[in-house]
Amino acid sequence: MKPVRAVFLSIAVSGTLLLLAPAASFAQSGPPIKIGEINSYSAIPQFTQPYRQGWELAVEEINASGGLLGRKVEVIARDDAGKPEEALRHAVELTSREKVDVLAGGFLSNVGLALADYAQKNKRLFVASEPLTDAIVWDKGNRYTFRLRPSTYMQAAMLVEEAAKLPAKRWATIAPNYEYGQSAVASFKELLKAKRPDVEFVGEAWPAQGKLDAGSTLSAIMNSKPDAIFNVTFAADLAKLVREGNQRGIFPKTPVVSMLSGEPEYLEMLKDETPKGWIVTGYPWDQIDTPAHAAFATHYYKKFHENPKVGSVVGYATMQAIFAAIKKAGSTDNEKLVTAMRGLKFSTPFGPAEFRAIDQQSTMGAYVGKLDVRGGKGTMVQWRYDDGKNYMPTDAYVRARRPAEAMK
Known part of the structure; x- marks a missing residue:
């Protein structure tokens, strides 16, 4: 395969984005199985456009093979524009008017938590594909919500393995001021201190998501004289931070451990400005x-x-998990699907995964490595794949945080 340039597309924010899969050569034994998909298509297109293409491929493949339970699979997608209230409006419409069998999606953590709350109150299965907040499976977890991607705790645990090896004792953090950023920083601090009791956190920056003032943020952080930085910004904020840090000579002089920054969505944006040596989670596809x-x-x-x-990968794996649950349940009955999802084993492009029963978190892992520039483009080097099951907390830890009724 020859690499191609990424194309960042914005998609329509109104109406239904209905996947029209090619006709399959099977006889339907009932109406289509409907999956209601809600995501931030217009707000975060660099991630959600590939995400949409991932689930489109999965649905095309399952229909070409005869569908599920002898029925065609359809996805009805909605754009939440990165707003919890929009996501909730769509959830109501998808379940009441469209009569979808499963709800899926979510990108921003605050949107994911809103959908999870809807799922609990309405007793509807919700497969949270992307939201990374720990709260969605722990403090605010519920019987009806399952999360696919490795959480902030899991990715922080992967990064802490490398962060603990650095000689750095004084750390500063930069993270967007909403649930995802707060959760990521809390987990990183907790896990790094457990491995390195000698470290201290000397500075914090909490810019509003999408509104980072890189100059003032870096000035404040560097005034705390950190030995290293933990970064959680992404998308346009990440690009601003990297450019400003490069111009000031902060990077690569100051070591940085950064969540998500090795993902192609962001490396293609950074190009030759990619900061060498950053320790990141990502995807060296x-x-x-x-x-x-x-x-x-x-x-x-x-x-x-x-x-x-x-x-x-996330879009494709989300559908693979839903398909596996429907096959296991032999039904689209909501309660039977929830039961099937607990302990469900399914396939992903990264390898096999499962939803562990105690907190309904997937064991899908992530790649950890360092950033470098090759051929004028950012890439990951010295990487490894970390299986998610090795970075989950103990059952006792989960029971202390997850509501008891969510584990019934």
């Missing part, structure tokens, strides 16, 4: 040679004429 990933990447490129991104 062009270097992974496992059979599962090779098949996925080949099919994805054939359909969309571009290479996969993390969003592509």
Whole structure:
């Protein structure tokens, strides 16, 4: 496969985005199985456009193979524009008017928590594909919400393995001031201090998501004289931070541990400004040679004429999990699906995963490595795949945080 340039597209924010899968050669034994998908398509297009393409591919494949339970699968997608109130409006419409069998999606953590609350109150299965906040499976977890991607706790635990090896004792943090950023910083602090009791956190910056003033933020952070920085910004904020830090000579002089910054969605944006040496979670798609990933990447490129991104994998894996649950339950009955999801084993382009029963968190993992620039483009080097099951807290830890009724 030849790499292609990423195309960042904004999609319509009104009306239904209904996937019209090609006709499959099977006889339907009932109405289509409907999946209601809600995401921040217009607000975060660099992630959600590949995400949409990922689930489109999964649905096309399942319908080409005969569908589920002898029925065609349809996805009815809605754009929440990054707003919890919009997500809730769509959730009501999808369940009451469209009569969807499953709700899925969510990108921003505050949106994901709003949808999880709706799922609990209305007793509807919700597969949270992207929201990373720990609260969605712990403090605000509920029987009806399952989360796919590795959480802020899990990714922080992966990064802490490397952060603890640095000689740095004085740390500063930069994170967006909403649930995702707050959760990520809290987990990183807790886990790093457990491994390195000698470290201290000397500075914090909490910019509003999408409104980072990189100059003032870095000035305040560097005034605290940190030995290293933990960064949680992403998208346009990440680009601003990197550019300003490069110009000031802060990067790569000051070590940085950064969540998500190795994802192609953001490396393609950073290009030759990619800060060398940052320790990151990400996705070195062009270097992974496992059979599962090779098949996925080949099919994805054939359909969309571009290479996969993390969003592509998440969209595809979200549908694979839902399909596996429907097959296991042998039904689209909501309660039977919830029961099937607990302990469910399913396939992802990263390898096998499952939803552990105690907190309904997937064991899907992430790649950890360092950033470098090759051929004028950002890439990951010295990477490894961390299986999510190795970075989850103990059952006792979960019971102390997750409501008892959520585990019934």
